[in-house]
Amino acid sequence: MDRSEIIHQLTNIFIDIIDNGDISLYNETTANDVDGWDSLTHIQLVVAIEKHFKLRFNSKEIQGWKNIGELADSIAGRIA
Amino acid sequence: MxxxxxxxxxxxxxxxxxxxxxxxxxxxxxxxxxxxxxxxxxxxxxxxxxxxxxxxxxxxxxxxxxxxxxxxxxxxxxxxxxxxxxxxxxxxxxxxxxxxxxxxxxxxxxxxxxxxxxxxxxxxxxxxxxxxxxxxxxxxxxxxxxxxxxxxxxxxxxxxxxxxxxxxxxxxxxxxxxxxxxxxxxxxxxxxDFDKIIIGLQQILWGLFKKLVIADRLSIYVSAVLGNAENHSAISLIAAVIFYVFQMYADFSGYTDMALGFAKILGFDLMQNFNRPLLSKSVTEFWRKWHISLSTWFADYFYTPLAIAKRDWGNWSIVYAFFTTFIVLGFWHGANWTFLIFGTLQGLILTIEFFTRKIRKNIRKKVPMFLNNMAGITFTIGYFALSLIFFRANSVSDALIIIKKIFTSRESGIYIENPSIMLFCIFGILFLSIVECKKEYFNHLFTFSNNKYWLIRNGYYCLLLMIILIAGVFDGGEFIYFQF
Amino acid sequence: MIEVYKKLSIKKGYQYLLLKIAAFLLLAFITDFISGSILRSFYFKQTSGWEYRTKYSIDGTRADVLIFGASRAQQQYNPLYFEERLHQSCYNVGRDGEPFFYYYAVLKAVLKRYTPKIIILDIENGVFKESQDSYDRMSILLPFYKSHPEMRSIIELRSPFEKLKLQSQIYPFNSMLFKIAIGNTEMNKKRNQDIKGYVELRRVLDEPIRTVDFLKNKYAIDSNKVNFYRSFIKDCKQANVKLYIVCSPYFIHAVGTDISMTIAKEIAGENNIDFVDFAKDEIFLNNSKLFDDTVHINVAGSKIFSNKLIDTMILKNKIF
Structure with a gap:
């Protein structure tokens, strides 16, 4: 799976969890850029992402993501 | 000092x-x-x-x-x-x-x-x-x-x-x-940096205004009624509790504005600590806008790690994280069971709001925005006021006496021993509400504090200063958050 | 002017910061002066209410007999009885909640204007107790700071920077805006009515007497208050004013004596001042119905007390 596909699938997960059809994600996107992405929804997003991609992150990875790009890198590294 | x-x-x-x-x-x-x-x-x-x-x-x-x-x-x-x-x-x-x-x-x-x-x-x-x-x-x-x-x-x-x-x-x-x-x-x-110094002075003046004119004035009525709850009617207690919300906000945000202002004069930008929390439409939103530095600290170092560690519990991990975080946050404020109950009440409402978020979103789509906002703001202030009864009380039993009186007292009439104090209190709340609403909803229309004309800008600051001299309480108020 | 205005708009270094702050302070000074003058004008135009009574006590009364004290003076001594039996004009300058600083400040203002013949000073338990609240309550004297130099040293005790704060014309009227506004209305005349400064209490107490053990009730003494008490006595003596110091009735069975009362009696004795003590008067101790609460007598009690005091005054001095 290439990174653009990962980000596309992430976008669908975000739209579902945050319940907002207007979300667009890019490598540089952070929580500040997405209305409704806060510490509350962050946990739900992590659970949904793990379930969707069938993987499990560790705490250090989860706390280390600074933007969507780094999150996508983590996923790419796991499913490669 | x-x-x-x-x-x-x-x-x-x-x-x-x-x-x-x-x-x-x-x-x-x-x-x-x-x-x-x-x-x-x-x-x-x-x-x-x-x-x-x-x-x-x-x-x-x-x-x-x-x-x-x-x-x-x-x-x-x-x-x-x-x-x-x-x-x-x-x-x-x-x-x-x-x-x-x-x-x-x-x-x-x-x-x-x-x-x-x-x-x-x-x-x-x-x-x-x-x-x-x-x-x-x-x-x-x-x-x-x-x-x-x-x-x-x-x-x-x-x-x-x-x-x-x-x-x-x-x-x-x-x-x-x-x-x-x-x-x-x-x-x-x-x-x-000339601009920073002027901004700092503006912040200090506004903080001083909130503290002396609003918080310390409201405190007189609040102390008189809540300090003697058995002898006051339900309506007086409700007024005092609502006043206490505004007192708390004016006191704490006033102090913070002054802190930010003093730091700004020295060239430092400190974290914003309040973002008009009393205009929040849910308690969840409230905690994103109240004591932001502390709530983000708890979110980053307590809530998130807890919820992530227990994420296999599904939504219950969030409930678990809510209650644990807010109970600890409550306890951070002081060593009393009242603070624990305060924290628990926050955890409870956040859990309820979390589980009902979709329902509430659907209702919001059908209700006019103004009504929706008013209902949300009223509920948020009311719930926070209820939890503050515990926050302020010396003991759980004192808090329960107040709550019991609110719901069972048959005495009529509101306590107004000194009409002047009540008038100053109402003035303070109205002034604060108008300024906050203007900043929230109408900031693009006009501004006094950042007006391009020197006379209007400084006239506004003179007005604040004059109101401080006329209506400020100078007889030794103390910041509530001092004790933490 | 336009050049100055343009200069104020330019953002540069320290000099322009100072220039802008100076310009703001000038605007603030002008606003403060105008607002303060308006407030002062309306304050002194009041014709009823608490502020009017304070003003009348300090600037207006020329009564032969003056009654000083706090609520126990204001609500217990009826001037009409003093006028009727002593055949001299009487005014009650007592003021609810005010500490000794207030009494002495009013005395100084009065003695500057004229010399009353008799002054009755009501002393209560705890009158010399150390308390920040006593200093805060001097706020009612702030409007008189400018026009009464004789009061200034007392008012300046309110806080270390009081003199600085009083450079503002508005500050003396802090927290008084609504009171001044109401005090200038006709309807205010019907509120809180008084009889030559005396305020009647109409409730009737109906409970058994309680015991207070003053031997266990220790507190710190404010030396400022004690010094003003000495000065009060001294100023009256110097002005040839006949001074009576009175402890009016309590509905309390006292064990021992309050520290302040002991000090007050001692100092009165040292100065040969008549100290009249009604705290143990059986007529009052046996009858709760003469009281509004345990520390204030009501209208009925006031009639008996005022007349009993007058009897004592007449007996002691045989001059009426």
Whole structure:
């Protein structure tokens, strides 16, 4: 799976969890850029992402993501 | 030295003049010296406690960063965190724990052995918490966590690090600053910035207004009614409780504005701590806008790790994280069961809002926005007011007396012993509400405080100053968050 | 003017900061002066209410007999009885909740204007107690700071920077805006009515007497208050004013004596001032119905007390 596909699938997960059809994600996107992405929804997003991609992150990875790009890198590294 | 005193004004004036008289690279020394002086002004010996925290945290952070083996880093990390938490718990909670232990022992002896003799905590020393201990330790703990996560470098300059923890504008009651936000500012050369100084003065004036005109005035009515709840009607108690919400907000945000203003004059940008929380449409939104530095600290270092660790529980991990976080946050405020209940009430409503978010979103789509906003704001203020009954009460039983009276009292009439006080209270709340609503909804239309015309801008500031002189309470008010 | 205005708009270094702050302070000074003058004008135009009574006590009364004290003076001594039996004009300058600083300040203002023949000073338990509240309550004297130099040293005790704060013309009227507004209305005349400064209490107490152990009730003494008490006595003596110091009735069975009362009696004795003590008067101790609460007598009690005091005054001095 290439990174653009990962980000596309992430976008669908975000739209579902945050319940907002207007979300667009890019490598540089952070929580500040997405209305409704806060510490509350962050946990739900992590659970949904793990379930969707069938993987499990560790705490250090989860706390280390600074933007969507780094999150996508983590996923790419796991499913490669 | 409280911010509203003339002594502090003189102190700050001297510091500011000296600050801009010194070369940029030496200014931090003046900040450190004046912060130490400020800290020692009340009880000098407490600087020893602060120094201990500073030294432990500073050296542990360097060791964590340098450690080649993660187990070694973990050892330093746990030692430093334990030291910080240990000091905080000892200073703030030892009296509570020992009293609770003795209360439990006495209760057991009475029930089991019918022994009515009371054993008292006469052996342990009554501990008085040092100034700003919660804020110092939280900033230190946050710093250590970021070092351990690899998100921040360990500060190698002890002077800079000490200045970060002791910086006097934020030592009394926050904001709970992040090292990565503050330390770079300390290292940057600060030229005289006219705009920042003017902004700082504006913030101080507005903070002073909120504290003296609104918070301290409301406090007179609130204390009179809630301090004597058995003798007041339900309507008086409800008025006092609602007034207390505004008093709390004006007091705390007023103090914060002053802290930010003083820091700004010295060229520092501190974290925003409030974002018009009383216009929140849900309690969840409220906690994103109230005491932001503390709630984000808890979100980043408590709530998120807890929820992530238990994420296999699904939504219940969020519920678990809510309750644990807010109970600890409640307890952070003080060693009393009332603060625990305060925290639990927050956890409860956040859980309810979490599970009902989709339903509420659907309702919002069908209801006019104005009505939706009004309902949300009213509910949020009302619920927060209810939880503040516990926050303010000296004991759980005192709080329950107030709540019982609100719902069962048949007395009529509102307590207005002094009409002048009531009029000032209502004026204060109205003024604050108008300013907040204007900033929230109509900021694009006009501004007095940033108007392009000098006369309008300064006329507005003169008006604030005159209202402070006419309506401010000068007879010794104290900040509520001082005690934390 | 335009050049100055343009200069104010330019952002540059320290000099322009100072210039802008100076310009703001000038605007603030002008606003403060105008607003303060308006408030002062309306304050002194009041024709009823508490502020009017304070003003009348300080600047207006020329009564031969003056009654000083706090609520126990204001609500217990009826001037009409004093006028009727002593055949002299009487005014009650007592003021609810005010500490000794207030009494002495009013005395100084009065003695500057004229010399009353008799002054009755009501002393209560705890009158010399150390309390920040006593200093805060001097706020009612602030409007008189400017026009009454004789009061200034007392008012300046309120806080270390009081003199600085009083440079503002508005500050003396702090927290008084609504009271001044109401005090200038006709309807205010019907509120809180008084009889030559005396305020009637109409409730009737109906409970058994309680015991207060003053031997256990220790507190710190404010030396400022004690010194003003000495000065009060001294100023009356110097002005040849006949001074009576009175402890009016309590509905309390006292064990021992309050520290302040002991001090007051001692100092009165040292100065040969008549100290009349009604605290143990059986007529009052046996009859709760003469009381509004345990520390204030009501209208009925006031009639008996005022007349009993007058009897004592006449007996002691045989001059009426």
């Amino acid at each position: 409280i911010f509203t005193s003339i002594v502090f004004a003189l102190f700050f004036l001297i510091v500011a003049i000296l600050y801009y008289s010194l070369p940029c690279k030496h200014r931090w020394i003046l900040l450190l010296v004046s912060s130490i002086f400020f800290y020692m002004y009340s009880i000098p010996a407490y600087i020893l406690v602060a120094s201990f925290i500073i030294l432990i945290t500073f050296y542990a952070a360097i060791k964590i960063e340098k450690a080649k083996v993660s187990e070694k880093a973990m050892q330093f990390y746990i030692a430093a965190i334990t030291a910080n938490v240990g000091i905080l718990v000892f200073c703030k909670y030892s009296n509570f724990f020992s009293s609770s232990v003795f209360d439990s022992i006495n209760f057991a002896r009475q029930k089991l052995f019918h022994n009515t003799e009371i054993w008292n905590n006469t052996l342990l020393i009554k501990v008085v918490a040092p100034l700003g201990i919660s804020y110092i330790t939280f900033q230190a703990i946050g710093y250590l966590i970021e070092i351990k996560r690899g998100n921040h470098y360990a500060e190698k300059n002890l002077g800079h690090f000490s200045t970060f923890l002791l910086f006097f504008p934020k030592i009394i009651a926050g904001p709970v600053e992040r090292a990565h936000h503050f330390l770079p500012q300390l290292q940057q050369i600060k030229k005289f």
